[in-house]
Amino acid sequence: MSEARDFKYVGTRSIRPDGFDKVTGRANYGADLSLPGMIWAKILRSPHAHAKIKKLDTSRAEAHPGVMAVATFQDFPSVSHEAIEAGEAALDLLDLARNILAKDKVLYDGHAVCAVAARTEAIAEEALALIDVEYEVLPHVMDVRDAMKPDAPVLHDDMFTAGLPEAPTTASNIATRMELKKGDIEAGFAAADLIVEREFYTPTVHQGYIEPHACTVRYTEDGTSMVWCCTQGHFDVRAATARLLKMDLSRLKVIASEIGGGFGAKTTVYLEPVALILSRKTGRPVKMVMDRSEVFRGSGPGSATRSKVKIGVKKDGTFTAMQAKLCYEAGAFKGSPMGPGCMTVFTPYDIENAYVEGYDVVVNKPKVAAYRAPGAPQSEFAAEMVINDIARQLKMDPIELRLKNAAKEGTQTLYGPKLRPVGLIECLEAVRNSEHYKTALKANQGRGLAAGFWFNVGGQSSVTLNMNPDGTATLVEGSPDIGGSRASMQLMAAETLQIPAEKITPIVADTEMLAYNGTTGGSRTTFATGMAVVEAAQDVISQMKERAAAVWNVTAEQVDYADGAAINTAGDGRLTVAEICAGADRTGGQISGRGNINARGAGPSFAVHLADIEIDPETGHSKVLRYTACQDAGKAIHPSYVEGQYQGGAAQGIGWALNEEYIYNKDGILENPGFLDYRIPLASDLPMINAIIVEVPNSFHPFGVRGVGETGIVPPLAAVATAVEEAAGIKVTDLPLSPPRVLKAIQEQSNG
Amino acid sequence: MNKVHVTTTVNGDETEFLCEPQDTLLDVLRNNLGLTGTKEGCGSGDCGACSVTVNGRLVCSCLVLAVEAEGKEIGTIEGVSEKDHLHVIQEKFLEHAALQCGICTPGLIVSTKALLEANPSPTEEQARYWLAGNLCRCTGYDKIIRAVMDAASTMRGGA
Numbered sequence: 001m002s003e004a005r006d007f008k009y010v011g012t013r014s015i016r017p018d019g020f021d022k023v024t025g026r027a028n029y030g031a032d033l034s035l036p037g038m039i040w041a042k043i044l045r046s047p048h049a050h051a052k053i054k055k056l057d058t059s060r061a062e063a064h065p066g067v068m069a070v071a072t073f074q075d076f077p078s079v080s081h082e083a084i085e086a087g088e089a090a091l092d093l094l095d096l097a098r099n100i101l102a103k104d105k106v107l108y109d110g111h112a113v114c115a116v117a118a119r120t121e122a123i124a125e126e127a128l129a130l131i132d133v134e135y136e137v138l139p140h141v142m143d144v145r146d147a148m149k150p151d152a153p154v155l156h157d158d159m160f161t162a163g164l165p166e167a168p169t170t171a172s173n174i175a176t177r178m179e180l181k182k183g184d185i186e187a188g189f190a191a192a193d194l195i196v197e198r199e200f201y202t203p204t205v206h207q208g209y210i211e212p213h214a215c216t217v218r219y220t221e222d223g224t225s226m227v228w229c230c231t232q233g234h235f236d237v238r239a240a241t242a243r244l245l246k247m248d249l250s251r252l253k254v255i256a257s258e259i260g261g262g263f264g265a266k267t268t269v270y271l272e273p274v275a276l277i278l279s280r281k282t283g284r285p286v287k288m289v290m291d292r293s294e295v296f297r298g299s300g301p302g303s304a305t306r307s308k309v310k311i312g313v314k315k316d317g318t319f320t321a322m323q324a325k326l327c328y329e330a331g332a333f334k335g336s337p338m339g340p341g342c343m344t345v346f347t348p349y350d351i352e353n354a355y356v357e358g359y360d361v362v363v364n365k366p367k368v369a370a371y372r373a374p375g376a377p378q379s380e381f382a383a384e385m386v387i388n389d390i391a392r393q394l395k396m397d398p399i400e401l402r403l404k405n406a407a408k409e410g411t412q413t414l415y416g417p418k419l420r421p422v423g424l425i426e427c428l429e430a431v432r433n434s435e436h437y438k439t440a441l442k443a444n445q446g447r448g449l450a451a452g453f454w455f456n457v458g459g460q461s462s463v464t465l466n467m468n469p470d471g472t473a474t475l476v477e478g479s480p481d482i483g484g485s486r487a488s489m490q491l492m493a494a495e496t497l498q499i500p501a502e503k504i505t506p507i508v509a510d511t512e513m514l515a516y517n518g519t520t521g522g523s524r525t526t527f528a529t530g531m532a533v534v535e536a537a538q539d540v541i542s543q544m545k546e547r548a549a550a551v552w553n554v555t556a557e558q559v560d561y562a563d564g565a566a567i568n569t570a571g572d573g574r575l576t577v578a579e580i581c582a583g584a585d586r587t588g589g590q591i592s593g594r595g596n597i598n599a600r601g602a603g604p605s606f607a608v609h610l611a612d613i614e615i616d617p618e619t620g621h622s623k624v625l626r627y628t629a630c631q632d633a634g635k636a637i638h639p640s641y642v643e644g645q646y647q648g649g650a651a652q653g654i655g656w657a658l659n660e661e662y663i664y665n666k667d668g669i670l671e672n673p674g675f676l677d678y679r680i681p682l683a684s685d686l687p688m689i690n691a692i693i694v695e696v697p698n699s700f701h702p703f704g705v706r707g708v709g710e711t712g713i714v715p716p717l718a719a720v721a722t723a724v725e726e727a728a729g730i731k732v733t734d735l736p737l738s739p740p741r742v743l744k745a746i747q748e749q750s751n752g
Numbered sequence: 753m754n755k756v757h758v759t760t761t762v763n764g765d766e767t768e769f770l771c772e773p774q775d776t777l778l779d780v781l782r783n784n785l786g787l788t789g790t791k792e793g794c795g796s797g798d799c800g801a802c803s804v805t806v807n808g809r810l811v812c813s814c815l816v817l818a819v820e821a822e823g824k825e826i827g828t829i830e831g832v833s834e835k836d837h838l839h840v841i842q843e844k845f846l847e848h849a850a851l852q853c854g855i856c857t858p859g860l861i862v863s864t865k866a867l868l869e870a871n872p873s874p875t876e877e878q879a880r881y882w883l884a885g886n887l888c889r890c891t892g893y894d895k896i897i898r899a900v901m902d903a904a905s906t907m908r909g910g911a
Contacts, residue, residue: 013849015846015847016846016849018854019845019846019851020838020846022851022854022857023833023838023842023845023846023851023854023857023858023861024789024829024830024832024833024838024842025787025788025789025790025828025829025830025858026789027854028788029788029791029855031782031788031791031792032782032788034783122772122774207889208889209853209855209889210791210793210799210801210853210855210856210887210888210889211791211793211853211855212792212793258853258854258855259853260791260793260853260854260855260856261852261853261855261889261890262853263889289792291795292793292794292795292796292798292799482852482853483852483853483890484849484852638849640848640849640895641849641852643849643894643895644849644852644890644891644892644895645852647891647892647894647895648852648889648890648891648892650892651889651891651892651893652889674794674796674798675793675794675796675798675799675887676796676798680887680889681892681893682880682884682887683879683880683881683883683884683886683888683893683896683897684877684880684881684883684884685884686880686892686893686894688894688897688898689892689894691894
């Protein structure tokens with residue numbers, strides 16, 4: 001696919017088909033469904049970072065007027081440690097159960113202890129205060145560095161570090177150690193003219209989706225159940241909930257509502273199984289909606305990390321060795337994104353000698369969830385900061401330095417595969433050619449550049465394309481639409497069928513209407529579900545050719561298909577989609593196509609971001625002056641929504657770099673569980689974000705698509721932090737670069 | 753049970769409801785009147801997803817008591833479009849792809865409408881500060897601001 005293809009629908013900026021409902025308030029999200037007879041449930045959450053539950057007495061709450069049922073861990077059928085798939089990560093079933101209703105111990109401030117269902121939300125809230133819990137407070141540990149120490153308080157006395165040469169005999173907070181090696185790291189450093197080593201900290205951050213977790217569920221007397229919830233993957237909600245409650249998948253219908261943001265965090269369950277337990281107990285539909293502080297305290301934020309990166313380089317800028325030690329906080333249960341963090345850290349570079357070690361460590365914070373390119377922003381931040389330091393010390397342009405070492409087709413990655421054609425060099429060149437890169441800076445201003453990499457995944461998607469008798473179509477897909485994917489699916493179906501996009505209505509079906517679909521995550525939807533859409537459309541085309549062949553009394557091989565019509569190559573004749581569908585009853589019944597696939601060959605996506613920051617030396621405040629986000633999309637099916645992914649990833653990364661962090665007090669209690677104090681970027685904080693789409697096609701996708709959703713959050717941390725270093729003349733170690741931290745660094749710099 | 757009877761106007765319709773004294777306007781719009789277009793993102797006035805107008809003034813409905821609606825005119829997202837066609841602001845949000853997940857969109861559209869009624873010719877900076885009370889986590893605001901500026905320009909041209 002080296003040459004550009006002409007497309008009629010793909011690549012246009014169509015109006016998204018779900019847009020009308022979303023600009024008028026008609027679209028229904030997680031909290032928008034109410035059912036007759038519905039009751040409400042609320043969760044009692046731990047006020048301690050780490051404590052034994054000595055007594056849990058719900059009798060006073062149960063006696064409260066209006067209270068209808070209580071749920072605790074004891075209401076789960078017996079569960080044990082076993083792996084289950086959930087979105088981008090594997091979960092442990094017992095850990096999952098203990099995270100959504102604590103067993104014996106609470107492991108973080110906000111950990112769910114039990115749930116109360118009542119006639120109204122207000123009564124349920126009131127009743128929480130009537131639950132008697134006696135805690136024995138235990139020592140807590142909040143930082144990955146402290147948690148790794150041999151004398152640290154141990155969260156789980158049955159957890160022993162995996163991945164060590166010899167199986168350990170004492171329990172530890174380190175769940176897993178892993179390492180990746182390539183070449184000879186010692187020889188690589190020996191060959192270097194310059195070695196730069198630095199350490200960094202990135203804080204716990206939250207995905208910050210505006211819609212809190214919510215569900216409405218209904219248990220029916222025959223044992224079937226319905227769950228309505230906001231999720232990135234309703235088939236995986238079904239899987240997790242059915243496993244926890246020991247149900248057949250066929251008896252649990254999960255309907256994905258519209259979803260108000262997720263960024264990886266709505267790939268697991270918190271409320272759904274609890275609500276279902278309460279619905280079973282009461283025979284009533286149950287609604288649960290987290291409030292904002294519950295979202296911060298009780299859902300899954302992104303990992304805090306401590307990292308050390310060391311890079312050796314020749315005078316001419318050639319990297320000779322790259323080494324990293326990466327420690328990730330998993331929160332209260334194992335399973336940080338340490339693995340992908342290690343695998344991505346040096347992937348933008350073609351290097352001979354590398355060594356990476358990673359640690360997955362539990363601490364007394366909420367169990368982390370995926371957050372957009374999980375693990376990569378933290379590790380690549382550290383690597384890119386060191387690379388920019390090298391550029392500074394070698395007095396080399398940061399783009400030149402990267403071009404000299406850039407990963408390209410044929411590069412052997414540290415984590416496994418050799419790269420197929422990728423667009424990093426094209427992105428570096430596009431940024432170098434941008435107006436932004438040529439704009440001069442003034443006093444107190446600095447510029448930072450960083451590259452970023454994310455794998456992207458494929459996975460399972462199942463699609464049905466039902467043709468209507470007038471030649472229009474309903475495209476039934478199972479990937480929750482989190483940022484305009486219905487529009488992409490519509491365009492890909494239109495391109496394949498060669499009929500106008502507005503003739504095709506895409507819908508996101510529930511778990512009973514389609515075979516399994518993987519979660520919307522891993523930047524997989526436009527790639528994998530898109531492939532399934534194309535396959536379903538091709539299935540329709542081949543059926544339509546057969547129908548036309550029957551009409552003309554020729555073989556299907558003698559029928560071509562072009563411009564939305566079948567053509568008789570053995571004689572005269574042309575039948576449009578509408579004509580074939582109108583006559584379908586006479587040629588064998590209605591036509592529908594199917595694409596059930598497990599997509600392989602996802603194309604990795606590289607990005608390069610450029611940030612200009614102006615520092616106020618009086619306050620330490622950083623203002624983002626200019627920002628450019630350039631990324632390889634493979635092929636942008638709907639360019640507006642591709643740009644939107646770049647811009648949104650950049651904005652989240654800017655927030656991560658400049659403002660966002662979980663702030664805990666000395667008792668391990670979260671002090672900023674709200675949008676006032678956990679400050680995500682506002683409209684007034686940001687400039688326009690220049691989005692540059694590079695297209696190096698992915699040959700495994702019919703239109704060349706790579707995923708685009710995640711890579712965009714990888715480069716901003718280092719791009720912004722480097723710009724702050726340049727503008728303020730300071731050295732960055734810890735994020736976020738909030739005004740007090742920057743001011744302190746400026747003052748230390750001038751005093752020192 | 754001490755429910756309060758409130759008579760108000762919502763999107764031009766005379767409306768009556770019974771509410772608890774502590775219910776917010778947001779609670780009543782969503783749970784009593786079925787107007788779920790107004791969203792709850794924080795419940796503390798920080799995110800703007802629940803933006804509505806009360807007698808033309810832009811407010812977070814999570815910070816207004818339902819009983820305060822007595823005798824007032826409430827405007828919500830459900831009242832923005834006109835019969836069978838979208839308001840210009842809604843059209844521009846779609847044209848510019850100014851929404852991804854869409855949860856902040858109703859609040860942003862109500863807020864933009866209030867902005868353009870107060871100031872038909874905002875600068876980009878004025879638009880950014882007016883909308884600083886409406887959080888969007890998906891878009892980085894770029895396409896939202898473009899939609900707002902384009903809507904302002906179209907509305908001025910059409911007036």
